[in-house]
Amino acid sequence: MQAAAALTLLALAVSPAVLAAAPAATCKGTIYLTFDTGSQSQAELIAETLKRHRIKATFFLANEKTVRGDYSLDPSWSGYWKARVAEGHAIGSHTFDHIVLAGDGANGGLKVKPGFGPQAGNIQSLSAAQYCDQIRRVDQRFVELTGSHLDPIWRAPAGRTSPRALAAAKACGYSHVGWATPAGFSGDELSSAAYPNAVLLQKSLRALRDGDIFVAHMGIWSRKDAWAPANLEPLIGGLEQKGFCFATLREHPDYTSLFKR
Secondary structure (H helix, E strand, C coil), X not given: CHHHXXXXXXXXXXXXXXXXXXXXXXXXXXXXXXXXXXXXXXXXXXXXXXXXXXXXCEEEECCCXXXXXXXXXXXXXXHHHHHHHHHCCEEEECCCCCEEEEEECHHHCEEEEECCCXXXXXXXXXXXXXXXHHHHHHHHHHHHHHCCCCCCXXXXXXXXXXXXXHHHHHHXXXXXXXXXXXXXXXXXXXXXXXXXXXXXXXXXHXXXXXXXXXXXXXXXXXXXXXXXXXXXXXXXXXXXXXXXXXXXXXXXXXXXXXXXX
């Protein structure tokens, strides 16, 4: 009986369920990886890296021009986004035309500069409802592409917000998620000559702390030496060696209540 009991305990000790739970028990903190759309030159690499490490992240989507000559919310990207939904990643809005806030406007409106769409590069005046429509339009397209709705979160392009913009988004059901601390900025939008990948990687490994939201892009047109091919794998590996785990914003203590509604 004692031998049988010992064998049972040994089996439990090495069972898949126990092994799967082991990493969570040893976590010294959690990092929340997030990715904004961009040129999409690194879209497949990012997806493959996350899948290999069994990491779930959060994506923020805008309809941006890609290196394939299409746009990131075109039907040609349906399969890619369906796969991310199936893998359990969280997905929010980055405004349909990647509209950067230029300031508050007259009569409760907002001034914005779209990066894409028919008004790309021109300052526009939007009402609060029109601003909200830019956020919600991503969800409408995403349902067409995947059959799934976005999570109730959004990220302002360039991180630019105002109390009026935040209120407009809140009114249509979206809460803003930035990256809160300087450590959370990957630096992948900066010049690779002035900010080499190795420098950015060491900064992130040195500065990231439990609870930090980390932001990178799925490809930046202007950066000569792309960030993700050089840095994503060693960043994840380095953080794992430090005892960090990873989760989507659905598990972030500041946002969990949004997903329970």
